[in-house]
Amino acid sequence: MGARVAIVSYNVRTDYLVRFSDYKGKPALLQAVRKIPLVQSSGHRNLGAAMRFVARHVFKRVRPGILVRKVAVFFQAGRAYDTVAVSTAMLELSAVDVTPVIITFTEEHNLPDALLMDGASRFHLFVWETEHQQDVEHMAHCTLCYDKCQPDPECGPGGPGPQAVDMDLVFVVDSSQDVEIDIYRGALHLVDAVLEDLEVAAQPSMSLQGARVALVTHTTPGFRPGMGRSPVLEGFNLTSYGHRTQMQRQVREAAGRLLQGLPALGHTLEWTLEKVLLVAPLPRRARVLFTIVASETSSWDREKLRTLSQEAKCMGITLFVLALGPGVGTHELVELSHVASVPSEQHLLRLEGVSEPEVAYARGFTRAFLNLLKSGTNQYPPPELTEECRGPNRGDTLL
CATH class of the missing domain: 3.40.50.410 (von Willebrand factor, type A domain)
Structure with missing residues (x-):
């Protein structure tokens, strides 16, 4: 004592x-x-x-x-x-x-x-x-x-209650063939915990304020580029639910569905931008792709991942990457550091596993990160990307 x-x-x-x-x-x-x-x-x-x-x-x-x-x-x-x-x-x-x-x-x-x-x-x-x-x-x-x-x-306020933030937050969770089931379920457990910390907009399709959340998992079985298939299984979109318990129910149901398709993070992010984030009415000031990665993406997906992440950043979208588990090696971590927004120390988090202390660490980090977004301290896109965003990958090719 x-x-x-x-x-x-x-x-x-x-x-x-x-x-x-x-x-x-x-x-x-x-x-x-x-x-x-x-x-x-x-x-x-x-x-x-x-x-x-x-x-x-x-x-x-x-x-x-x-x-x-x-x-x-x-x-x-x-x-x-x-x-x-x-x-x-x-x-x-x-x-x-x-x-x-x-x-x-x-x-x-x-x-x-x-x-x-x-x-x-x-x-x-x-x-x-x-x-x-x-x-x-x-x-x-x-x-x-x-x-x-x-x-x-x-x-001041007594204790940590739900966070009141104005943002569109899309969780993109890796469920591809090389992802271990405990890692996948641990990722969804973190999503569940983050939802517990958020004050969700009660009328997501009509209100101008409050957090709106979506969940997608990837990659679906049999997906390959150009075949007309979606790489993503959509759990819910940004206007589906106005209460966190409804979202948490869907997150827990998703824990029993490991997709096990070939990893394709780049194509997944492209689909998520086009079908979820950019089509939602009344977009929030902060728009976040919260990507939980547990495997190395396929070789045929790498160029798409580089160009798509750059386009998204040029559009002012925040890319947060959580690299989770043994499936993400040193080389892939370097690649993901270019996918995440800058500074990478704030937008790229590496965890070896999904033990209770590790999930608690990620939850605390995420809560503070969302508060940092709320403060407007960082710029999206950052000033150092201004020239690149005026080039061929200037961020309007998805619109």
Whole structure:
């Protein structure tokens, strides 16, 4: 019982000052903290790298438990030099269920807006530019000592409820011949969990706001290009259902249908864009293809995958790729990094399997990713694609 404390310092690199296992009592810990030397660094600060270090290393072996809370407090004195790294770190911290708290000493902090737009108290930002703002008790009460069973109203929303996001979200799940049944069912289990976290539009064909969700699986048996067959089995489209439980029922029914056709991700994405995403009325500002890949696509599909993913990105569609299980090798992962939107650290997630911790990691990452989309921090298409999108693959060939 009781809290454990670790301390790191950072500039361009991150160093341990105190590890969780170093001190067993408060007096010894306080004495060690008071002896930490104040060293002036000449290097630039990299808050994002420090946050990722904490997510990957500091909390790596923290004991699990229903009542165990993981909180990381970061102090930022000045502007962030790499806000993309901060956004990426937020995804990784959410994935390992760490609540990040950032205390900055300037109003001109330029930290990502996603820190301010999460409605479930998953991220906290405190600006302590003046002495009056430096309310340590309030910060500790609402973060370190926060009681999620009896939340204090002054700390904001109590707990993580359904996310209110305006987006069209299409899950594209690999069910081709090389996919193991447990991997396929694990992928659908993740879809089910993500739906649990979403506030779905009650009238998807008429409302202007709210999340709309579709599900397709691929590849159907016997599919080959030019034969007039669909590569996809459609579970439901963006306007089929106005309640998550209806969608979850269809997702669970799909778990018994492993298609086992030849893998054809490129042709699947083409069909999904033409028949699902682009034909839905009242399109949302954010349109997402959430692709769960568990196999290497066929050789005859690779060129289609490259051109189609580029066209989709030029149309402002977000491509998120989850590479899942042993069927995705190193070479395929490199290919998928070009399929996913940029930065790939935010849009490409690799998991070895579908154990409960791995699915929980993907669920936490996805929740934070959807919040990042809601904030509008990233541009789709990104500025670096502007010239390419004016070329032959400019993104209007599907319209």
